[in-house]
Amino acid sequence: MKKKNGEFGFDDEWPCVRGVFSECTQDLWVPTVLEEKRNGYFIDIGCSVPWLWNNTALLEVKYGWSGLAIDFKIKDNVHVEESLERGIPTDWSERDKSIVIEESALDIDYVSLFQEHDVPEIIDFLSIDIWPPESNLAVWKKLPHKKYKFRAICFEHDDHSMYAGRRQETISEITSLGYKHIQQDSQDDYYVLDEMKDSE
Numbered sequence: 001m002k003k004k005n006g007e008f009g010f011d012d013e014w015p016c017v018r019g020v021f022s023e024c025t026q027d028l029w030v031p032t033v034l035e036e037k038r039n040g041y042f043i044d045i046g047c048s049v050p051w052l053w054n055n056t057a058l059l060e061v062k063y064g065w066s067g068l069a070i071d072f073k074i075k076d077n078v079h080v081e082e083s084l085e086r087g088i089p090t091d092w093s094e095r096d097k098s099i100v101i102e103e104s105a106l107d108i109d110y111v112s113l114f115q116e117h118d119v120p121e122i123i124d125f126l127s128i129d130i131w132p133p134e135s136n137l138a139v140w141k142k143l144p145h146k147k148y149k150f151r152a153i154c155f156e157h158d159d160h161s162m163y164a165g166r167r168q169e170t171i172s173e174i175t176s177l178g179y180k181h182i183q184q185d186s187q188d189d190y191y192v193l194d195e196m197k198d199s200e
Contacts, residue, residue: 020058021051024187026154027058030125033152033182033192040124042067045105045139046131046156049074050092052083055127055154057095065124066097068117072104105130111144122149129156129188137170145177153179153191 020027034040040063044056047069051057059065069092071077083090092100099117101108113119128136136156155174157167167189171181174191183190 021053022055022058023053024185026055026127026188029154029183029190030055030059030152031063034124036063037124038063038065040065041120042125042127043119043123043150044069044098044127045071046127046129046136047071047074047098047100048077048129049079049083049088049090050095050098051088051090052079052086055129056098056125059125060095060097064097067099067123067125068101068113068119069095069098070101070103070105070108071130072102074100074102105139106135106142108142110142111147114144114148119148121147122151124151126150126153128154133157134166137166137173140170140174149178149193150191151193155189155191156187157184157189 022028031037040059042056042059042065044054044067047056048054048071050069056065056067056069060067074080074092075090080090092098101113128139130136130139133156140155153174155170157170171189174189175181178194179191180194181189181191
């Protein structure tokens, strides 16, 4: 999806910054920390619809990234109606570099899934954002961390929500596996692979 003037992202300033797809500019943060890497690989858990509030759309259409987009019953997602009201497509077939996995993130065998799709052992970007937010940590713990690493991570904590209170537990869990917590906002925590940070 391109804007008429050739830029990427939405035509209007939605939700806050022109030229992005994500809700809190996560898709601008990733190219910043990864030095505008091209042809990278992502795992988008809780991908929702392909464009509205999506953390990986910009990476795919502007930088040529590919990856796995995982969510449960996408056609029933809360953002489908909102997308249609705004005239934004909801069909993932428009994102031909994404492989869509419509399963519950809590039920997936990630070892088998990653092997099936030849996922690289160093994955450039991981986004975790499922509902309810308290389940995000459970998804993180299911990932095969002994074999796979993530260069950059956006992890939705929703500490402002009714599920507040587990954020510090999550930060401790993720940093214990070799990641540095480098940034936060009201909705997400941001991490980079520790060895990558040290090499800067």
